[in-house]
Structure formats: C-alpha cells, structure tokens
Amino acid sequence: xxxxxxxxxxxxxxxxVDRESRPGGILKQCIHDGFGVIRYEEKxxxxxxxxxxxxxxxAAGLKVLNNTFVLDLKKSxxxxxxxxxxxxxxxxxxxxxxxxAATGCRERTxxxxxxxxxxxxGIFSAGTAQNLINLHGxxxxxxxxxxxxxxxxxxxxxxxxxxxxxxxxxxxIKSEPSGLTRNQVQCLEDYxxxxxxxxxxxxxxxxxxxxxxxxxxxxxxxxxxxxxETFVSCDTLLLSVGLIPENDILEPLxxxxxxxxxxxxxxxxxxxxxxxxxxCGNATHVNDMVDYVSESGFIAGKSAAGYVQGGGKRxxxxxxxxxxxxxxxxxxxxTGEEAVIYFRSAKTMDRVTLVAQAAGKELxxxxxxxxxxxxxxxxVLQPLPPEVESVEISLGEAT
Amino acid sequence: xxxxxxxxxQCPLSCRITVSGEGDxxxxxxxxxxxxxxxxxxxxxxxxxxxxxxxxxxxPDFPVLPVRTAGEVPLGxxxxxxxxxxxxxxxxxxxxxxVILENLAGTGTALIATADMCEGVNATAVKL
Numbered sequence: 001x002x003x004x005x006x007x008x009x010x011x012x013x014x015x016x017v018d019r020e021s022r023p024g025g026i027l028k029q030c031i032h033d034g035f036g037v038i039r040y041e042e043k044x045x046x047x048x049x050x051x052x053x054x055x056x057x058x059a060a061g062l063k064v065l066n067n068t069f070v071l072d073l074k075k076s077x078x079x080x081x082x083x084x085x086x087x088x089x090x091x092x093x094x095x096x097x098x099x100x101a102a103t104g105c106r107e108r109t110x111x112x113x114x115x116x117x118x119x120x121x122g123i124f125s126a127g128t129a130q131n132l133i134n135l136h137g138x139x140x141x142x143x144x145x146x147x148x149x150x151x152x153x154x155x156x157x158x159x160x161x162x163x164x165x166x167x168x169x170x171x172x173i174k175s176e177p178s179g180l181t182r183n184q185v186q187c188l189e190d191y192x193x194x195x196x197x198x199x200x201x202x203x204x205x206x207x208x209x210x211x212x213x214x215x216x217x218x219x220x221x222x223x224x225x226x227x228x229e230t231f232v233s234c235d236t237l238l239l240s241v242g243l244i245p246e247n248d249i250l251e252p253l254x255x256x257x258x259x260x261x262x263x264x265x266x267x268x269x270x271x272x273x274x275x276x277x278x279x280c281g282n283a284t285h286v287n288d289m290v291d292y293v294s295e296s297g298f299i300a301g302k303s304a305a306g307y308v309q310g311g312g313k314r315x316x317x318x319x320x321x322x323x324x325x326x327x328x329x330x331x332x333x334x335t336g337e338e339a340v341i342y343f344r345s346a347k348t349m350d351r352v353t354l355v356a357q358a359a360g361k362e363l364x365x366x367x368x369x370x371x372x373x374x375x376x377x378x379x380v381l382q383p384l385p386p387e388v389e390s391v392e393i394s395l396g397e398a399t
Numbered sequence: 400x401x402x403x404x405x406x407x408x409q410c411p412l413s414c415r416i417t418v419s420g421e422g423d424x425x426x427x428x429x430x431x432x433x434x435x436x437x438x439x440x441x442x443x444x445x446x447x448x449x450x451x452x453x454x455x456x457x458x459p460d461f462p463v464l465p466v467r468t469a470g471e472v473p474l475g476x477x478x479x480x481x482x483x484x485x486x487x488x489x490x491x492x493x494x495x496x497x498v499i500l501e502n503l504a505g506t507g508t509a510l511i512a513t514a515d516m517c518e519g520v521n522a523t524a525v526k527l
Contacts, residue, residue: 031465047514051495137463182408
C-alpha cells in the first residue's frame with residue numbers, strides 16, 4: 001500500500017493486486033501494539049497501522065484488485081505482462097511498465113527445522129496460530145510449547161496465555177533470545193512463561209494429536225547433549241523459527257538474489273537486477289519494524305513512477321557487508337544519490353563503530369553502545385562521487 | 400520488598416536493574432542512566448500495559464474483532480479485564496477507534512476497536 005500510494009503521488013497510474021479479500025497483509029492478524037513508533041511516534045496495533053495506509057489508498061482513488069492471484073509474469077522489451085485470476089473476472093492479462101513486488105515473507109516450516117516422523121495434529125507455525133486465534137477465534141491448543149524465541153513466538157505465547165491456554169515453555173537453541181528484548185519482558189516475564197535457552201526440541205510425541213515433546217540441552221555446536229533429554233507434556237507445539245522472503249513468483253523474471261537476505265539484490269531505489277522490477281518490505285529482507293517496511297515501499301513506489309517516466313538509471317556499484325555484518329540492503333548503489341542503508345550485525349556486540357569506506361576513504365561513521373542481530377539498523381549515506389566503484393561497510397571496536 | 404531484578408527496555412542496552420528497599424526509599428543498581436530508574440520505579444510500584452485482544456462478533460464473515468484498551472491498564476488487572484471482554488459480543492460493524500466498552504473493570508479506560516469491519520465485505524473486483 002505504501003508503494004502504491006507513493007507511485008500514484010509521483011504521477012504513475014497504479015494497480016494494486018492483493019490475493020486476500022481485505023487489505024493489510026499480515027498486519028491484519030498482528031493485533032498486538034508497537035507498530036508505527038518511528039513513522040507516527042505512536043504505538044499502534046497492526047490493523048490500525050494498516051487502516052491508515054488503506055485510508056491513503058482509498059483517498060488517492062487507486063484501483064485495487066482483491067482476491068486476485070498472479071499466475072504468471074513475463075517481461076518483454078519494455079513492459080511486464082501479468083496473468084491474473086480472480087473469482088469475478090476469471091483469468092486475464094494486464095500489462096505494466098514497472099512492477100513492485102511487495103510479497104512479504106513466509107515462515108520456516110517444521111520440515112525445514114528437521115522435525116520429521118509422524119504428523120500429529122497440534123504442530124503449528126506461530127503465524128498460523130496467530131491467524132486462527134486473531135482472525136477466526138479458534139484456540140489451537142490448551143497446553144502449548146513454543147520452539148524458537150522469535151518475536152511472533154513470544155507474542156503468541158502471551159496471546160495463548162491471555163486466552164486461557166497454559167504455555168509450558170519457550171525453547172531456544174541459541175544462548176540468547178532471537179526476538180526483541182521488549183517482547184521477552186512483556187510477553188514472557190509478564191506472564192511467567194519460562195524461557196529455556198540452549199535448549200531444543202528433539203522429538204514430537206503423539207500420532208493423532210501431539211501428546212508431548214522431548215527437549216534437550218545443546219552444546220556449543222548446537223547438538224543435543226546425550227542424557228539431557230526430558231519429556232514435556234503438551235498438546236500443541238508452535239514453531240517460531242525464522243522468516244524467509246517470499247519471491248517464488250519472481251522466478252520467471254530471474255532477478256539476482258542475495259543468499260544472505262533471501263531476497264533480490266536491489267539498489268537504493270529498490271530496483272532489482274531486472275530493469276523495471278522493484279522489491280520492497282519483507283520480500284527484500286525480513287524487517288523487525290513495520291516503519292522500515294513502509295519506508296522501503298515508499299522508496300520503491302516513487303522509484304517505479306520515476307522509471308515509468310524515463311528515469312531508468314540502475315545501480316551497479318557494489319555495497320559489501322564487511323566484518324561483523326550479517327547483511328546490508330541495498331546491495332548496489334547509484335552514485336550521486338543519497339541512499340538509505342539497512343543492516344544487521346552478525347552477533348551481539350558492545351561499544352562498536354560502524355564504518356562505511358570506499359577505496360580506503362571513510363564515508364560514514366557511527367557509534368553504537370550495543371548492537372544485536374534482531375535489531376535492524378539504518379543509516380543514510382550521502383551521494384557518492386561518480387568514480388567510486390564499491391563501498392564496504394563493517395563493524396569494529398569503538399575508537 | 401524483596402529484591403527484584405528487571406530488564407530495562409527503554410533502549411537497546413537492556414540494563415539489568417536490581418531494585419531493593421521500601422516505599423519511597425527504593426534503591427536502584429545496574430542502570431546506566433536516569434531513564435532506567437524511572438522505568439524500574441514504575442515497574443515495581445504500578446506496572447501498566449496496553450492490552451490487545453479480540454472480542455466475538457455477530458458476523459460470520461468477521462467472527463472476532465481485534466481490540467485494545469484506549470490507554471494503559473494495570474498489569475495485575477489484565478485477567479480480570481479479559482473476563483469482562485470475553486462476555487461481550489459486538490453487534491455492529493465498527494471502525495478503528497470506536498468504543499465497545501467504557502471503564503473496563505473500574506480502570507477508567509475504554510475498550511476500542513482496532514480493525515475496520517466494513518472494508519472487504521462483499522468485495523468485488525474492479526473492472527479494468
């Protein structure tokens with residue numbers, strides 16, 4: 001919605017295609033608060049945040065296609081051809097000069113964390129449980145264990161406790177929680193939900209319904225320690241084990257991907273390696289703040305409008321994630337233009353300095369008292385001179 | 400009061416703050432700034448939270464409506480408030496900000512809708 005509104009504001013004719021019947025994507029089921037802290041300086045709930053954007057879409061009179069799937073994407077010389085399908089119109093073609101993929105991310109599944117064997121009822125991803133409770137009013141279980149301490153997992157632990165379920169524990173294989181500290185305090189500690197670090201689920205018991213799980217302490221190599229296995233009785237296991245950008249639909253177009261983010265490689269205009277194809281939000285990389293999702297949407301929408309009007313510049317200068325960085329977005333830059341850069345640290349570090357360098361020359365420096373991988377950071381890089389060929393961003397000891 | 404350990408959530412430093420002492424003689428250790436003291440004082444004297452949950456509705460296409468408390472409510476009253484909310488059914492299609500209940504469990508705080516129940520009802524696609 002941010003991309004659509006921005007593209008329209010900058011003079012483009014816009015069509016917003018959504019597979020769901022109501023606008024807002026995943027925000028609809030994120031009924032907890034904390035959205036919009038940067039953009040509005042308010043703590044909104046997900047549906048309230050989405051409502052504000054939809055009001056803007058409505059006010060701009062944008063064309064919106066709900067209940068509509070994209071079946072196929074093709075690119076010809078100067079336009080994209082989309083095969084769409086919905087219950088009212090059947091299958092039909094639409095063409096566009098620029099395309100913004102704001103397809104979000106999906107959850108890692110039980111098979112991806114190697115939970116094999118029987119398939120009893122009662123194993124849910126945290127987001128599925130969230131959908132069942134918050135949009136449909138069903139409680140997925142009475143006695144619940146959570147594997148992984150991602151934000152959605154901790155938020156769902158609180159949600160289940162509020163709705164009368166017993167949450168027996170949150171099990172995290174790493175030595176620190178993978179979600180935000182605020183969620184650890186307000187979702188787990190507030191409701192006396194135990195958090196077990198350095199612990200993982202080794203087995204799910206039950207054939208028709210989950211009857212319990214085996215949990216074990218892990219060593220430094222994250223492998224279960226022999227003899228530490230114990231049985232925990234529960235009827236439900238929630239998985240909060242990470243998110244992956246959702247871009248399968250872009251495959252026919254073949255944009256270059258970044259293995260570190262799981263999303264397409266973009267420049268600061270959010271354009272991918274395919275001219276006219278833009279990416280934004282959680283489809284580019286998984287964000288922890290919706291404010292940044294919208295921000296990248298605004299950039300992508302504005303840039304897509306510029307592309308349609310003939311501003312087809314493309315970033316070729318490489319941005320490298322250097323020492324102690326998990327990733328940087330964008331991965332390419334256009335010289336002579338300001339750039340918003342997002343990054344995550346590879347590990348928790350105290351008193352560090354972030355430095356951006358090009359050809360041995362320092363472009364930017366910022367100090368951080370503490371930096372953690374779950375908390376994405378943002379910097380603004382001033383326009384680069386045309387002779388710059390690559391930029392390296394790294395984190396080191398504070399100086 | 401017994402000693403209490405808290406994690407400050409005012410900034411990413413996440414200081415572990417230990418609170419001891421009684422009444423207005425509270426002692427704080429472990430914090431690295433004044434914000435930590437204010438946070439810890441509030442947390443040991445009167446912790447408050449915004450409660451977000453859902454209420455049942457009369458509409459099969461929108462069976463539960465996301466809601467929140469208009470302001471923060473005492474943490475210790477949350478389950479009492481949940482009991483009140485569970486007894487309610489929404490009979491009208493509401494928009495964000497519209498009030499469902501006033502003065503929840505004597506807190507003086509209202510319960511408001513956070514989602515738009517009108518949008519997407521019988522949604523028909525636009526013709527191109």
